[in-house]
Amino acid sequence: QRKWGLAIHGGAGVMSRDTLTPEREAEVRARLTExxxxxxxxxxxxxxxxxxxxxxxxxxxxxxxxxAGKGAVFTHEGRNELDASLMDGRTLAAGAVAGLRxxxxxxALARRVMERSPHVMMVGEGAEAFAREQGLELVPPxxxxxxxxxxxxxxxxxxxRAAGGQASAPGVSPRPEDxxxx
Amino acid sequence: xxxxxxxxxxxxxxxxxxxxxxxNKRYGxxxxxxxxxxxxxxxxxCAVSGxxxxxxxxRHTVARDICARVEYLKVPLQEAADTVVRDVLVKAGGExxxxxxxxxxxxxxxxxxxxxxxxxxxxxxxxFVAIFPE
Numbered sequence: 047q048r049k050w051g052l053a054i055h056g057g058a059g060v061m062s063r064d065t066l067t068p069e070r071e072a073e074v075r076a077r078l079t080e081x082x083x084x085x086x087x088x089x090x091x092x093x094x095x096x097x098x099x100x101x102x103x104x105x106x107x108x109x110x111x112x113x114a115g116k117g118a119v120f121t122h123e124g125r126n127e128l129d130a131s132l133m134d135g136r137t138l139a140a141g142a143v144a145g146l147r148x149x150x151x152x153x154a155l156a157r158r159v160m161e162r163s164p165h166v167m168m169v170g171e172g173a174e175a176f177a178r179e180q181g182l183e184l185v186p187p188x189x190x191x192x193x194x195x196x197x198x199x200x201x202x203x204x205x206x207r208a209a210g211g212q213a214s215a216p217g218v219s220p221r222p223e224d225x226x227x228x
Numbered sequence: 229x230x231x232x233x234x235x236x237x238x239x240x241x242x243x244x245x246x247x248x249x250x251x252n253k254r255y256g257x258x259x260x261x262x263x264x265x266x267x268x269x270x271x272x273x274c275a276v277s278g279x280x281x282x283x284x285x286x287r288h289t290v291a292r293d294i295c296a297r298v299e300y301l302k303v304p305l306q307e308a309a310d311t312v313v314r315d316v317l318v319k320a321g322g323e324x325x326x327x328x329x330x331x332x333x334x335x336x337x338x339x340x341x342x343x344x345x346x347x348x349x350x351x352x353x354x355x356f357v358a359i360f361p362e
Contacts, residue, residue, distance in 0.1 A: 049333025049351060052234035056345030058279045058325040061359060071359065074345060078357045082349040085234055090353070095234035095242035095275075103246050106230035112345070114230040118248020127249055129262040135241030135270030142262040153246045156262075166264065190248070202252040 052085040052095075054078060054102050056112045074111055081105040096134055096157070103130075103153040110192045115151060118190050120199040126190040131167075132156040142167040148184040149177045158182065229261055231277025233270070233329040241331060243268050243275035243291070250282070260285035265292035273331055274298045274305060280317075280324010280341065288316055294328055305329075309336040 056078055066074075085102035089095070107115025118126040130152035131142035141160025144167070149155050158180045159168055168176055177184065229247035236242075245268045247261040259282025260267030267278045269291035276291035285291075290312055297308035309328045317324070318340050325339025327346060337346045339361075347357040 050235050050237050051329070051333055051335070051348065051350035052232055053327040053329055053335050053337060053348045054232045054346065055230065055277060055279050055325065055327045055337070057229045058323070058339050058341040058344035060341065061343030061345075063360065066359070074359065075357045078345060078347045079355045081230075081232070082347050082355045082357070085232060086349045086353055089234060089236055092237055094238075095236040095240050098234040098236065099232040099242045099244040102232040102234070103230055103244050107246055112230050113248040114246040115248075119251040121249070122252050122254040127253075128247070129249060129258060130244070130246035131262045131264060131268040132244040133242065133264060133268055133270040133275075135243070135272055135275050138271060140264045140268075142264060142268075144258045144262045145256065153244055156244065156246075167262065169258075195248075195251075198251050206252065 050089050052082065052089065052098050052102060054081050054085070054106070056081075056106055077105065077109045077111055096132070099132065100153055100157060104151050107151050107153060110194075116190055117192050117195060119195050122203075124196075124199065126187060128152045128190070130156040132160055134160070140166050143169065143173045145170040146173060146177075147187050148174055150183040150185045150189065155180070155182055229267075229279040231261075231268070231279060231327060233275040233277055233327055235275070235329050235331065235333055239331060241270045241272070241275040241329060243270040243277050245277045245279075247279075259283070260290070265289045267291060269295050271295055271299065274308075274328060276309075276326050276328045278324060278326040279344065280339075281322050284317060284320050284322025285324065288312070288320060288322065290317065290326065294326065298330060305334045306336040306338075309338050313338040314340055
């Protein structure tokens with residue numbers, strides 16, 4: 047009998063045991079476990095890997111603890127811009143979206159692009175127009191905002207001002223203030 | 229950034245990634261997450277989702293490179309993922325990690341950063357969740 051299962055990630059970066067409080071760590075572990083359970087429940091019932099991936103990611107997008115969906119980091123202009131992609135290993139079909147500002151679950155839109163359009167990638171306002179056509183849930187930009195992410199941006203802007211407002215040179219890491227990448 | 233890879237009971241793989249990008253980014257910068265082959269890739273042999281410094285994942289087509297090594301070089305998934313994340317990316321200066329799954333249900337979750345939120349659940353339904361390199 048073939049094995050089945052899933053794996054997830056919630057981001058990588060400069061995490062420290064000194065800065066990650068026990069309470070925060072417990073919250074993160076709980077959401078990661080919930081994400082695994084959401085995907086596993088689908089696989090256990092004979093569902094597809096595509097459905098499992100979508101369900102697992104949706105849990106993480108809906109949590110303010112991770113840099114995706116609610117809880118996304120801010121751009122220089124103080125906006126949240128979301129990207130996502132999905133790929134079906136059986137058919138090599140793929141869907142991707144970038145620069146979203148109102149789509150609650152970008153991974154759902156990536157799947158619609160893959161399955162209900164002849165394209166692979168859509169960006170910005172066009173992608174959001176397609177989301178509206180597809181009847182996906184849209185939210186006001188404030189939905190994605192968390193105070194923690196806003197403060198991270200303010201610290202990054204302050205550091206930038208202190209450095210003379212210089213954008214990163216080519217090839218130099220534009221390392222975010224909290225050292226955690228997206 | 230968050231991501232997932234899965235293998236269903238029919239033996240089909242899938243991969244997905246979702247992100248808010250990078251703090252303080254400008255100019256409509258887009259990282260690797262929505263770039264097929266860079267931050268996300270799946271075929272019949274392997275599925276990968278990445279998280280890290282996106283420019284490096286794009287330049288090195290990280291997700292596709294791992295699956296190509298599995299497909300063409302016939303190397304084990306763990307070796308392919310380790311080579312790309314701990315050797316190719318490190319030499320280039322790119323920080324981050326991936327989750328990867330092959331058609332036999334083997335899981336690899338290498339990273340070259342101090343930590344990566346990650347987890348796995350197989351048929352037994354027992355969750356494995358970790359943050360640091362323990």
